[in-house]
Amino acid sequence: MDCGSTGSVCSSINIEEKRSTIKLDTIRTIENQMQKQWFDKKFFEANAPTQWIDNSNKYFVTFPYPYMNGRLHLGHTFSLSKCEV
Numbered sequence: 412m413d414c415g416s417t418g419s420v421c422s423s424i425n426i427e428e429k430r431s432t433i434k435l436d437t438i439r440t441i442e443n444q445m446q447k448q449w450f451d452k453k454f455f456e457a458n459a460p461t462q463w464i465d466n467s468n469k470y471f472v473t474f475p476y477p478y479m480n481g482r483l484h485l486g487h488t489f490s491l492s493k494c495e496v
Contacts, residue, residue, distance in 0.1 A: 472494040
């Protein structure tokens with residue numbers, strides 16, 4: 412790397428290139444251990460039913476609560492009425 416008149420910039424770049432990766436390596440090792448543990452114990456799997464369950468009469472609606480930074484208006488009622496239909 413030719414530093415020319417920017418020797419101080421090049422020396423700071425060289426210092427950054429020589430930084431240790433011990434912390435990063437430790438974190439990656441811990442992550443790999445935890446991923447193996449999750450995989451072995453199957454923490455991420457659910458006990459899904461093996462047969463089809465009829466859920467055609469069930470529904471789930473989320474409704475964002477209005478912020479109280481202004482007046483309530485008919486739009487809020489319209490949004491809430493979709494949950495009731």
